[in-house]
Amino acid sequence: MAEIDVANVADVREGAALTVRAAGRSIVLTRVAGTLCAVENRCPHLGLPLARGRIVDGVIRCPFRGSSFDLCSGANLDWVNAVAGLPLPQWSRRIVALGREPMPLQTFVARERDGRVYLEA
Numbered sequence: 001m002a003e004i005d006v007a008n009v010a011d012v013r014e015g016a017a018l019t020v021r022a023a024g025r026s027i028v029l030t031r032v033a034g035t036l037c038a039v040e041n042r043c044p045h046l047g048l049p050l051a052r053g054r055i056v057d058g059v060i061r062c063p064f065r066g067s068s069f070d071l072c073s074g075a076n077l078d079w080v081n082a083v084a085g086l087p088l089p090q091w092s093r094r095i096v097a098l099g100r101e102p103m104p105l106q107t108f109v110a111r112e113r114d115g116r117v118y119l120e121a
């Protein structure tokens, strides 16, 4: 597995998503309580980009259908709960999810060295 130089350390900020490319993938970098975290910029529900989603306390919310993910572990915390920002009633969520079951985000190992961020990808 290759280590790829993707960003300046100073560009990765708490509560903000920095999108980088590595090994042909789009990846979101951020910090959670100072820890560098990296996840694939692709919601596992429909494969749409997550980077413009709202980030609160290390959790990113998909801007399309509201699924939420832990930005360090990639764990799914909530699955398909909104359309156009409006909450969905519980009974309709499986329909809007199109039968797809909750899935986590792919995570990547990120390291800081000499002012640069490197990803294993």
Ligand code: FES
Pocket (backbone or CB within 6 Å): 043, 044, 045, 046, 047, 048, 062, 063, 064, 065, 066, 067, 080
């Ligand atoms: S594309 Fe993210 S929840 Fe559907």
